[in-house]
Amino acid sequence: MSTVFIAFQTNEETRPVIEAIELDNPSATVHQEPAMVKIDAPDELVIRRETIEDQIGREYDLQELQVNLITMSGHLTEDEDTFTLSWK
Amino acid sequence: MQIDLRTVSIEPVRKTFDHLARRFGDKPASRYQEGSYDIQAAENLHYRPTWDPDQELYDPNLSRIRMKDWYDLKDPRQFYYSTYTLARSRQQENMEANFAFVEARGLQDMLADELKETALSLLVPLRHAAWGANQNNTLVCGYGFGVVFTQPCMYHAMDNLGISQYLSRIGLLLGGTDALGKGKDIWINDPAWQSLRRYVEDSMVIRDPFEVFVLQNVVLDGLLYPIVYERLVDTYLASQGGQAVAMLTQFMTNWFTESKKWTTGVLKVAAAESPENAQVLADWINHWSDRAVSALLPIVNSVVDERVDELVSEELDAFRARIVKTGIPL
Amino acid sequence: MDTPVNKKKLSLKEKYSYLTRDLAWEPSYQKKEDLFPYATYEGIKVHDWEKWEDPFRLTMDAYWKYQAEKERKFYAIIDAFAQNNGHLKITDARYLSALKIFLQAISPGEYAAHKGFARAGREFPGVGPQVACQMQAIDEIRHAQTQIHAMSNYNKFYSGFHAFADQRDRIWYTSVARSFFDDAMSAGPFEFMIAIGFSFEYVLTNLLFVPFMSGAAYNGDMSTVTFGFSAQSDEARHMTLGLECIKFMLEQDPANVEIVQKWIDKWFWRGFRVLGLVSTMMDYMLPKRVMSWREAWDIYGEENGGALFNDLARYGIRPPKGWKDAGEAVDHMSHQFMLALYQWNFGTAFHSWIPSDEDMDWLSKKYPDTFDKYYRPRWEHIKKMDEAGTPFNNFGLAKLCQTCQLPTVFSEPGDPSSLCHRETEYKGETYQFCSDHCCDIFKEEPEKFIQAWLPMPALFQAPLNGDLEAWMEWACLENGSDNGDFKGSHDQVSFQKWREMTTSN
Numbered sequence: 037m038s039t040v041f042i043a044f045q046t047n048e049e050t051r052p053v054i055e056a057i058e059l060d061n062p063s064a065t066v067h068q069e070p071a072m073v074k075i076d077a078p079d080e081l082v083i084r085r086e087t088i089e090d091q092i093g094r095e096y097d098l099q100e101l102q103v104n105l106i107t108m109s110g111h112l113t114e115d116e117d118t119f120t121l122s123w124k
Numbered sequence: 125m126q127i128d129l130r131t132v133s134i135e136p137v138r139k140t141f142d143h144l145a146r147r148f149g150d151k152p153a154s155r156y157q158e159g160s161y162d163i164q165a166a167e168n169l170h171y172r173p174t175w176d177p178d179q180e181l182y183d184p185n186l187s188r189i190r191m192k193d194w195y196d197l198k199d200p201r202q203f204y205y206s207t208y209t210l211a212r213s214r215q216q217e218n219m220e221a222n223f224a225f226v227e228a229r230g231l232q233d234m235l236a237d238e239l240k241e242t243a244l245s246l247l248v249p250l251r252h253a254a255w256g257a258n259q260n261n262t263l264v265c266g267y268g269f270g271v272v273f274t275q276p277c278m279y280h281a282m283d284n285l286g287i288s289q290y291l292s293r294i295g296l297l298l299g300g301t302d303a304l305g306k307g308k309d310i311w312i313n314d315p316a317w318q319s320l321r322r323y324v325e326d327s328m329v330i331r332d333p334f335e336v337f338v339l340q341n342v343v344l345d346g347l348l349y350p351i352v353y354e355r356l357v358d359t360y361l362a363s364q365g366g367q368a369v370a371m372l373t374q375f376m377t378n379w380f381t382e383s384k385k386w387t388t389g390v391l392k393v394a395a396a397e398s399p400e401n402a403q404v405l406a407d408w409i410n411h412w413s414d415r416a417v418s419a420l421l422p423i424v425n426s427v428v429d430e431r432v433d434e435l436v437s438e439e440l441d442a443f444r445a446r447i448v449k450t451g452i453p454l
Numbered sequence: 455m456d457t458p459v460n461k462k463k464l465s466l467k468e469k470y471s472y473l474t475r476d477l478a479w480e481p482s483y484q485k486k487e488d489l490f491p492y493a494t495y496e497g498i499k500v501h502d503w504e505k506w507e508d509p510f511r512l513t514m515d516a517y518w519k520y521q522a523e524k525e526r527k528f529y530a531i532i533d534a535f536a537q538n539n540g541h542l543k544i545t546d547a548r549y550l551s552a553l554k555i556f557l558q559a560i561s562p563g564e565y566a567a568h569k570g571f572a573r574a575g576r577e578f579p580g581v582g583p584q585v586a587c588q589m590q591a592i593d594e595i596r597h598a599q600t601q602i603h604a605m606s607n608y609n610k611f612y613s614g615f616h617a618f619a620d621q622r623d624r625i626w627y628t629s630v631a632r633s634f635f636d637d638a639m640s641a642g643p644f645e646f647m648i649a650i651g652f653s654f655e656y657v658l659t660n661l662l663f664v665p666f667m668s669g670a671a672y673n674g675d676m677s678t679v680t681f682g683f684s685a686q687s688d689e690a691r692h693m694t695l696g697l698e699c700i701k702f703m704l705e706q707d708p709a710n711v712e713i714v715q716k717w718i719d720k721w722f723w724r725g726f727r728v729l730g731l732v733s734t735m736m737d738y739m740l741p742k743r744v745m746s747w748r749e750a751w752d753i754y755g756e757e758n759g760g761a762l763f764n765d766l767a768r769y770g771i772r773p774p775k776g777w778k779d780a781g782e783a784v785d786h787m788s789h790q791f792m793l794a795l796y797q798w799n800f801g802t803a804f805h806s807w808i809p810s811d812e813d814m815d816w817l818s819k820k821y822p823d824t825f826d827k828y829y830r831p832r833w834e835h836i837k838k839m840d841e842a843g844t845p846f847n848n849f850g851l852a853k854l855c856q857t858c859q860l861p862t863v864f865s866e867p868g869d870p871s872s873l874c875h876r877e878t879e880y881k882g883e884t885y886q887f888c889s890d891h892c893c894d895i896f897k898e899e900p901e902k903f904i905q906a907w908l909p910m911p912a913l914f915q916a917p918l919n920g921d922l923e924a925w926m927e928w929a930c931l932e933n934g935s936d937n938g939d940f941k942g943s944h945d946q947v948s949f950q951k952w953r954e955m956t957t958s959n
Contacts, residue, residue, distance in 0.1 A: 038761030043664065045683050070744060071671035071679050072664070099516055103523050106686040107660050109758045111765075112694050114511065116466050123765050134539060134952050136610035137944075142930060143619040158606055159599035162619045163565050168629070168907040170636035175492045181639055182569075205596040206525045213522030216515045255477035259576060262588055266572035271565075278572055278592050285585065286514035289473045296472070301464070304472055312479055325483040 038123040040081050040110035043074040050104045052091035053083070060084050072106055081110070083119040147195075156202040160271045161195055184269040187334040188404050191397055194270025200389040201276075201382065208279045212286070215375055219290065222371040223297070231368035232298050240298055243361060243369045246427055248295040248307025249317055250352065253344075254288035256324035257281075260340040268333035276386055280341065283383075287376055294372050316426045319419035323412075334394070335408055341387045343412040346446075349380035351420055351439050356427050384446075391450040405452045413443065470511035475504070475581040490579040496642040498714075499707035503580030506702055509694035510586075517589065521596075528600055528684045535677040536607040542956055543674040546741040547612065547949035548940055552666070553605060553678060554614040554804035555731055555739075559631040560662070561601040562622040566635035567650055568594035577643040583702075586695045590651075593688040597681075604681040611952075612945050614803045617930035621803055624929045626909040627731065627795075630859045633906060634728050638721075640902065644703065645717050651696035653721035656762070659689050660754040662732050669740045697762075704769040711770050720898070722774035723891040726783075727858035733788035734795060737817065738809065746820035751784045776891040779867045785821055786870055789829040794863040796836065797848040800922070803931050805940035808837050828870050845939070849922070854910050856885040856903055857892035861910075864888055880904060 042057075044050040046068070054073055057064060064077040075081065088096045098119045110121035139145070143162045144153040169181045179186065184194060191197065203211070226232055235243070261281035268274040295303040311317055327339050353376045362370045395402040417440055425432045444454055464472070481489060493500075512520075534540070544550075568591050575587035602618075609615035622628050638649035667682030703710045733747040763773040796806045809817065814833060818825040836846045852861035853875070866874040876887040880900045887893040896903045914920045918928065926933050935944050 038764055039757060040761075041758075045687075070668040071683065072668060099512065099520065102510075102512075102687055102690070103520050104687065105690045106683050107664055108690050108693070109660075109761065111697065112509065114466070123761050134611070134955070137612070137948070138610060138616055141606070141609060141615070141619065142617045153606075155599075155603055158602050159595075163562070163598055163602070164569070165562065165566065165623055165632065165636075167623045168632075168909070170629075170633045170907050171640040171902050171905045173640045174902065175495065175640075175642055181636055205592070205599050206529060209518055209522045209525050209596075212518040216518045220515065251477060252479060255581070258588070259584075262572055262576040262584075262591070265591065266569060266576050274569075274572075275595055278568070278588075278595065281572075281575075281588060282514060282517075282592055285474075285588070286518070288477050289513050289515070292473050292476075296464075301472065304476060308476070308479065312482075322483040325481045325489070328481075328489045329484050 037078050038110075039076050039078060040108075040121040040123055041074055041076045042081060042083075042108040042121060043072050043106040044101075045104045045106060046071055046073050047104065053088055053101065053104075056087040056091050057081070057083055060087050074106075077121075079124060080120065080122040085117050154202070155206070156204050159204040160198075160275060162271075164271050182269060183267075186267055187269070187332045189334040189394055189401050191270075191394065191401075195272050196393050196397070197270065197273040197390050198393075199272060199276045200385050203276055203279055212283070215378065216286075219372075219375050222374060223293065226368050226371060227297065235298070235366060235368060236364075239361065239364050239366050242427055243357075243366060244295060244299050244303050244307065245310055246352065246356060246423070247291050247369075247373070248299075248303055249311040249314075250348075251288040251291035251295070252308065252311045253320060253324055253348070254284050254291060256328065257340055257345065258284035258288065259328055260336045263331075264333045264337045264340075267331070268337070273390065274333075277337065280383065283379060287379070290372070290375055294369070297372070316422035319415070320423060323415050323419045337387075337390070338405065338408045339412040341383070342391060342447075343409055344416050345380065346384070346387070346443050347413065347416045347420060347439060349376065350442070351424060351436065353377045353380065355435055355439065356424065360428055388446065388450055391447070391452060395451040402452050406454050409447055409452065410454060413440070466511055467508075470508060470513065473513050474508070474585045475506075478581045486579065490577060492577045492642055493579050496644050496713070498644045498703055498710050500580075500703075501706055503582065505705065506580050506582035507698055508582050508586065509698045510691045512589065512691075524684050524687060525596075528680050529603075531680045532604050532607070532677050535604075539952075539956065540675075540677060541608055541611055542949070542953055543676075545673040547945040548739065548805070548807065549673045549675065549741050550608060550612050550614070550945060551804040551806065551940070552669075552735040552739040553608060553675075554618075555627075555735060556678075557601060557605045557615055557618045558621045558625065558803060559628045559731060561598050561605075561618070562628070563631050563635045564594050564598035564601065566632075566639060567654075568592075568598065570635070570639045570646055570650060573639070574643045574646055583699065586698075587647075590688075590692050590695060593692070596688070597685045600681040600684060604677045607677065611948065613932065613936045613943070614805070614945075616932075617803065617936075620930040624909070625803060625931065626801065626854070626859075629907065629909050630731060631728055633859045634724055637724065637902070647696065647699045648714065648717040649721045649724070651692065652700050653696075653718070653725045655689060655692040656696040657722065657755075657759050658725040658729060659686075659693070660758065661729055661750055663689065664754065665745050665750040666732065666735060668744045669736065669742075672742050672744050673740055700766070701769075704766070704771065708770075715771055716898070718771065719775040719891075720895050723776040723780070723889075723895065724858060726776060726780045727855075727860055727888075727892070730787050730791050730860055733784075734792045737788035737820075738792045738806075738813075743816065746817075747788045748784050748820060751781075755784070756781060775894075776889075779889070779891065782867055783864065785824045786828070786865055789817075789821070789825065790863050790865065791860070793829070793832055793836075794852070794861055797846055798852065798861075799939065800847055800849070800933075800937055801926075801929075801931070803929075803936045805938065805943050805945060807940040808840060809833055824870065852910055853886045854908050855888035855892050856906055856908070857887060857895045859906065859908065860888055862886060862888040 057075055061077050061081050064075050064081060067074045085096055085098050108121055110123050113120045139150055140153040144157055147161060164182055173179050173181060258281045261277045261284055265274045265277040295307055311321060330336050353373055357373050358370045395405055417436060421436055424436055448454055571587045571591035571594060575584050575591050578584050605615055638646050663682050663686045667679050670678040670682060703714050736747040795802060799806045814830055839846045855862055862875050864874050866872045874889055876890060876893040877884050878893055913925050918925050931937055940946055
């Protein structure tokens with residue numbers, strides 16, 4: 037098993053994103069650090085557009101993630117609906 | 125712990141960085157100055173490039189143009205990353221609105237077939253020429269000397285890419301992916317387009333960064349943009365009912381007007397530096413503008429039937445007048 | 455009626471492909487190798503550029519939109535910072551030493567990366583990697599500029615920032631980072647990608663930016679946090695590019711594996727040595743600490759790097775040669791290097807200081823196996839000398855490593871009490887190294903590394919001939935203000951005075 041992770045700046049825009057990640061990735065662990073939130077997950081972490089849209093009540097483009105992204109680890113696969121990090 | 129600070133006025137100890145004080149005097153510097161002047165390593169370079177050991181890592185001698193100080197070639201727009209990005213993001217919002225306007229009303233489907241074909245076969249092949257421009261500006265940024273000269277070339281390269289993407293989107297909107305395939309076929313095989321393609325391919329083997337700047341940004345764009353966007357799209361196509369097309373190329377028209385200030389400014393300073401520079405620039409401009417004109421003529425001819433030579437020579441005259449004003453003896 | 459137009463909805467991937475790689479064509483008026491003359495000399499074989507997977511599929515309109523949003527936020531914060539004397543909200547002026555090193559050594563590297571990626575963005579014969587490199591080129595100049603802009607306000611009030619452009623080329627410790635970037639830029643496009651795109655961005659920038667920027671937040675420096683995290687948001691794209699590039703090389707031809715492995719070995723160690731500077735920033739220069747260098751290494755080096763090298767094992771790639779030695783050195787490097795910086799602090803454009811008892815207790819807690827045993831006694835000795843009025847300064851010539859340019863102050867692997875020192879002869883000259891790995895790197899490319907400009911020996915040659923004052927003037931170092939112990943410095947005194955003005959009536 038290897039850990040993948042993603043980290044965002046702590047702010048109002050990322051709060052619903054992090055909630056969505058927690059909903060979609062039950063095995064993920066969320067670490068609050070100064071000015072930043074880091075989420076670790078074993079082998080894979082998926083961010084789903086739909087889940088974020090449910091949280092914020094508007095349309096969301098996954099490329100918006102980049103504005104507050106700090107770092108990540110793992111191979112990235114990206115399409116209109118999902119943003120996935122994985123080691124495999 | 126949040127410390128509640130009383131607002132006090134504290135006298136700064138110094139006004140700016142040393143290297144900026146030496147250039148501009150001891151006063152607060154602008155963000156353009158801070159982000160542009162002398163931020164490139166200037167001495168004690170460690171190793172010679174393995175890709176060409178005759179060059180220095182940053183080498184002013186790659187060009188026939190000689191400057192005592194390459195930082196004289198400033199960008200009159202004073203673009204640094206932030207001002208550049210904010211300017212483009214506003215233009216991009218406009219363009220998004222224009223595309224949305226055309227799409228929402230289905231204006232692309234209201235264009236007459238023949239006009240649509242004309243627009244497609246003129247604009248879609250140009251996305252390849254814009255990619256050539258992207259390559260050339262990336263080269264000038266990579267191998268040119270002095271940040272104030274090279275940083276706008278990186279912005280320009282990204283603009284060229286953006287333009288090639290707008291042209292591709294026009295193709296997709298008006299004719300789907302087939303239109304892109306047809307456009308590429310024209311670019312590669314249509315006899316009317318071969319001189320232009322040859323110009324672009326030949327330009328990409330030139331390694332003098334300043335010559336590349338001249339043959340691309342001054343000469344080719346200096347003729348192509350007014351001819352294609354101002355004369356053919358905004359004037360001719362629009363008069364035939366193609367106003368929607370002109371909306372979709374608005375970025376290119378505005379961009380050319382804006383960037384002309386920069387290219388003209390650079391030429392003026394480089395030419396004023398020495399008669400030798402002015403002569404080299406004149407030789408380059410004469411050589412490449414002859415080629416550009418003969419490359420553009422058959423393309424114009426494929427759009428309009430009459431007064432083709434007149435249209436092109438008017439634009440050439442305007443171009444030459446602009447160059448002569450910069451002090452270059454054509 | 456109109457001709458029916460084929461308008462099936464394109465997926466993100468298809469659309470991006472039409473908007474980037476479809477722009478190129480096979481040239482026929484010029485030979486492809488004349489358009490891209492540097493693509494093959496390194497020996498990397500590429501059979502099909504179409505196999506390149508785009509890391510992030512950002513078209514220019516989206517790029518302008520999102521980057522503008524980041525820029526607006528960034529400048530709003532640093533404007534507010536400047537208007538409200540934000541510099542007085544930092545925990546303590548000692549913290550500024552870390553920023554000074556950053557501006558003198560790291561920001562110029564951002565510019566070099568900008569230039570290098572512009573070159574790579576022109577030299578790769580595939581549009582996919584070209585566009586990705588160009589985007590990184592424009593991002594990197596952003597980073598250089600946002601850093602300079604963020605620190606411009608500090609420069610107006612504190613020492614050590616004012617001559618960063620001169621010191622980039624002249625002062626001794628900046629040549630550690632300078633030589634790293636010069637080395638990468640003088641390499642071909644593929645090695646450049648391993649050096650910066652992979653080793654630096656993927657393996658090492660997390661260590662530079664993430665814990666350090668958290669540290670800046672912890673120490674009240676909102677201006678630095680903002681440029682740091684804002685830069686990192688681009689870094690995520692850059693890391694993905696670095697990783698994609700390495701996978702691409704490994705998948706294109708089995709013969710590439712050996713070359714790539716050699717570069718991974720080299721650039722991991724080069725990067726690790728540059729991080730020596732960062733380790734002192736983390737362990738010694740943050741008045742309030744977030745995590746130790748060791749803890750940061752465990753998360754971002756050991757765990758993250760480990761996952762990556764596990765993953766690359768399927769191509770036949772093993773962890774870099776220096777991996778194990780690096781893991782061991784992490785418990786020592788910040789202490790050894792900080793002791794060196796302190797004894798040469800007459801020659802640094804930042805302040806250093808003897809750690810307080812409280813600092814030392816923190817360090818022994820974080821480094822239970824090494825700090826009390828090897829480093830506390832040295833600091834206690836230096837402290838005694840200082841109290842006796844004979845502060846410890848070493849005006850002697852430090853041997854600099856011919857490869858990484860750090861002074862040879864590190865210990866022998868497996869024996870923390872002895873100094874590691876290697877030398878080798880090449881064409882009748884003897885060259886010095888800090889470690890086996892740096893020595894090996896030299897031996898792979900001696901013709902390159904004999905060209906290195908070594909700043910310390912330069913001090914002892916004409917025209918300076920060992921004249922320290924003349925050297926300081928040449929290096930734009932204001933003696934008595936930029937350099938030396940923090941205690942009694944202009945920074946300490948002014949910061950205290952200004953803070954009192956603002957917190958009292």
